[in-house]
Amino acid sequence: MPRTWTVTAPVALGMLLLGGCGTIPKDALVLSPDSLERRQLQTRRIDGIGEKDLLNAAAGVLQDLGFNIDESETKLGVIVASKDRSAVTATQVAGAVAMALLGAYMPVDKTQKIRVSLVTRPFVGSDGSVRPDSQYLRITIQRIVRNTADQVTRIESIEEPLIYQEFFEKLSKSVFLEVQQI
Amino acid sequence: MNSPARDFVVACCLIAIAGCAPSTKAVMETSQSAVALRSFQQRAFDTTDREKTLRTVIATLQDLSFVVDKADLDLGTISATKLSGYLLRITVTVRPRGTTQMLVRANAQYMDKSVEDPKPYQDFFVALEKSMFLTAHEVD
Numbered sequence: 001m002p003r004t005w006t007v008t009a010p011v012a013l014g015m016l017l018l019g020g021c022g023t024i025p026k027d028a029l030v031l032s033p034d035s036l037e038r039r040q041l042q043t044r045r046i047d048g049i050g051e052k053d054l055l056n057a058a059a060g061v062l063q064d065l066g067f068n069i070d071e072s073e074t075k076l077g078v079i080v081a082s083k084d085r086s087a088v089t090a091t092q093v094a095g096a097v098a099m100a101l102l103g104a105y106m107p108v109d110k111t112q113k114i115r116v117s118l119v120t121r122p123f124v125g126s127d128g129s130v131r132p133d134s135q136y137l138r139i140t141i142q143r144i145v146r147n148t149a150d151q152v153t154r155i156e157s158i159e160e161p162l163i164y165q166e167f168f169e170k171l172s173k174s175v176f177l178e179v180q181q182i
Numbered sequence: 183m184n185s186p187a188r189d190f191v192v193a194c195c196l197i198a199i200a201g202c203a204p205s206t207k208a209v210m211e212t213s214q215s216a217v218a219l220r221s222f223q224q225r226a227f228d229t230t231d232r233e234k235t236l237r238t239v240i241a242t243l244q245d246l247s248f249v250v251d252k253a254d255l256d257l258g259t260i261s262a263t264k265l266s267g268y269l270l271r272i273t274v275t276v277r278p279r280g281t282t283q284m285l286v287r288a289n290a291q292y293m294d295k296s297v298e299d300p301k302p303y304q305d306f307f308v309a310l311e312k313s314m315f316l317t318a319h320e321v322d
């Protein structure tokens with residue numbers, strides 16, 4: 001399909017140029033108006049457990065979800081984990097098949113690397129004292145998706161509320177088990 | 183391939199090579215003096231609590247949609263990545279300055295370029311100030 005190639009090659013090169021020589025977006029390090037909302041979505045206060053025990057329970061949940069731990073610094077309450085998974089979706093494949101019938105090649109999303117950082121910090125009461133058995137836990141998730149042509153197609157933070165809700169449900173079960181020493 | 187299209191591809195390749203030439207020169211490359219870089223990449227805060235400062239840096243980075251890559255209390259460093267249609271990487275170091283202050287320094291790279299514009303760093307320190315409940319002092 002030489003015709004397709006003449007279109008895609010310059011476009012791909014153009015994207016490379018944009019990616020390689022662009023400048024940082026103006027708002028990249030500015031607190032956005034929705035940052036508070038995102039913080040609430042990604043954070044829970046968990047009572048009745050010390051910070052180290054909470055990190056243990058949280059690492060267990062990450063393992064339950066198939067993540068591998070990349071880094072940890074328990075003295076700062078940090079765990080970093082990632083997993084590589086398929087990014088194939090039925091809709092995209094159907095679209096690609098339709099295009100193939102018309103004689104055109106359309107790459108579809110193939111793999112994704114999902115990264116998570118999980119951070120705990122002790123709750124500080126209104127009197128300014130640290131409560132050793134009460135913690136905040138915030139998790140942030142992002143992913144990079146590559147297609148069948150090994151090009152990056154998505155590079156994004158994951159912000160679906162349901163994903164965070166599900167994580168915290170699993171975490172509260174894991175915390176329960178940790179506290180009960182089961 | 184027809185010839186205008188081929189010319190276009192060749193032109194693109196030439197621009198790509200000339201514009202962002204890969205070279206070992208990049209290892210020691212910097213567009214500004216160390217003094218100029220430090221003037222906007224670092225601020226001092228009136229606290230002696232290194233751990234709390236590091237934890238606040240992490241919280242601020244999470245507010246800015248970063249995912250932490252590495253954290254080290256003993257070395258006083260945090261590295262994090264933001265993915266938002268682009269890739270932005272930042273390293274923040276926290277170390278004592280004199281006996282009453284902590285010095286916070288950030289350096290960032292956007293895609294494959296070092297961020298050497300003062301504005302994004304000012305934005306970062308504005309966000310950090312809010313979380314620290316302390317003023318970020320400029321240092322010489």
